[in-house]
Amino acid sequence: MPLLSLTDFVDIVSKSGTPKITKIRQIKVRPDYNPALDYYKLLRNRLIETHEKNLGKSYLKNLLQYITDQRKLHNYEPLIEEYCRWWGRTKYDWFNPPSGKWTHGSVQVTINPELGLIKDGKKLLIKLYFKSDKLSKNKVSVILYLMKNVLVQENSSDMNVGIHDIRHGKMYTSPIKEEGLDAMLKGEAAYIETV
Known part of the structure; x- marks a missing residue:
């Protein structure tokens, strides 16, 4: 199985029955990533650049004139x-942002949050979600x-x-109930390996 993005892995985990198998097969046979076909790449890059260089909302909005x-x-x-x-007015x-991989068996899932923001001395790693x-x-x-x-465990408390x-x-940051989640994900990885 190829290296999976977090999005691909979550899409597989959230399906059941034959749609799960179909999703795995689609990922397995699709062509390699091509930046030219990444619909949200321009926006994602502009969001990162805006925060990284502290350019403000006007710089982000300015992207629209080039589309x-x-x-x-x-x-x-x-x-x-x-x-x-x-x-809003938040500074x-x-x-x-650090990146890493979750691995179980031969399945590897890349974890690449796009934004690393600090507010009042607290760090927040943010994964951006654009889907409708x-x-x-x-x-x-x-x-x-x-x-x-x-x-987080590898970096900072x-x-x-x-x-x-x-x-x-909507921003989701609530605490995660971890009961059984690790075992479930390992089971999903084993299922992906088998398929």
Whole structure:
């Protein structure tokens, strides 16, 4: 099985029955990542650059004047507005977010949060979520669990993890109930190996 992104792994874990097998097969046969086909790459990079260089909301909004694809413009504009609404007047400092891998058997899952923000001395690692479907409680639990266990334990106790569902203006950072989650994820990895 190829190296899985966190998104791919969570998509597999959240399915059951034949759709789970179908998802695994789709991932297995799809072509390698191509940045030119990454729909949200421009926005993701602009968000990172805006915070990393402390450029402010106007720099983020300025991205829209360079978008010529009307469909992309139609999708990016509300995402930028919603992100700026969430940001509000809060002052964030930047730190380079760590990345890591969760491994079980031959299955490896890359954990790469896009943003590392500091507010009032507290660090927050943020995974950005752009999809139109709302995040389920199950997906949120898996993502937060993997981020916390792979990235926080190795780095710092003053660091928290979060998922920002930009489209719906929701930040998920609540505590993770870990009961049985580790065993469940190891079972999912074994299932992926078998398929």
